[in-house]
């Protein structure tokens with residue numbers, strides 16, 4: 001299976017990256033082909049809402065989203081990886097999700113598998129309520145097939161994350177695919 005990981009943390013060596021690395025190790029060992037797409041360091045701009053795409057067509061913005069779009073339409077699974085920012089996904093990742101607008105129907109018809117990898121400082125039980133509600137809504141709307149979520153409670157620093165069970169959980173999620 002071809003897996004595209006949308007890496008939504010600007011920290012290349014942070015806690016989100018740690019989960020992504022362990023997920024990739026597991027999935028690669030299971031025979032899958034993983035590509036981490038570092039969306040935070042690409043030239044990707046917010047949707048302008050012009051709808052010249054007609055919700056399915058070329059976007060007027062000729063930026064790196066063209067490459068991300070091609071990758072998503074050729075893969076079997078998409079992984080949303082993000083630190084928790086004000087109880088949602090990072091703006092960098094949300095920008096990519098909003099740009100799905102221009103290939104909404106073709107993305108829908110792919111019936112991609114999906115997963116969520118995320119970390120937060122907070123460890124309260126409600127920490128991920130808003131993010132998981134959003135993710136589950138995307139799964140429903142885009143007709144994704146959710147394969148699992150790793151919700152890293154109390155992962156405020158790489159030290160906290162390393163000593164938690166979440167890297168192992170990400171590895172197992174990848175390995176079990």
Ligand SMILES: Cc1cc2nc3c(=O)[nH]c(=O)nc-3n(C[C@H](O)[C@H](O)[C@H](O)COP(=O)(O)O)c2cc1C
Nearest residue numbers: 009011014015016083084085086087120121122156
């Ligand atoms: C802009 C910003 C917003 C954040 N918002 C939250 C939040 O709402 N809740 C929370 O628990 N942690 C929040 N955090 C903490 C991060 O989610 C946490 O430190 C995470 O481990 C960072 O991941 P990274 O190492 O991949 O950057 C925030 C951090 C930043 C920089």
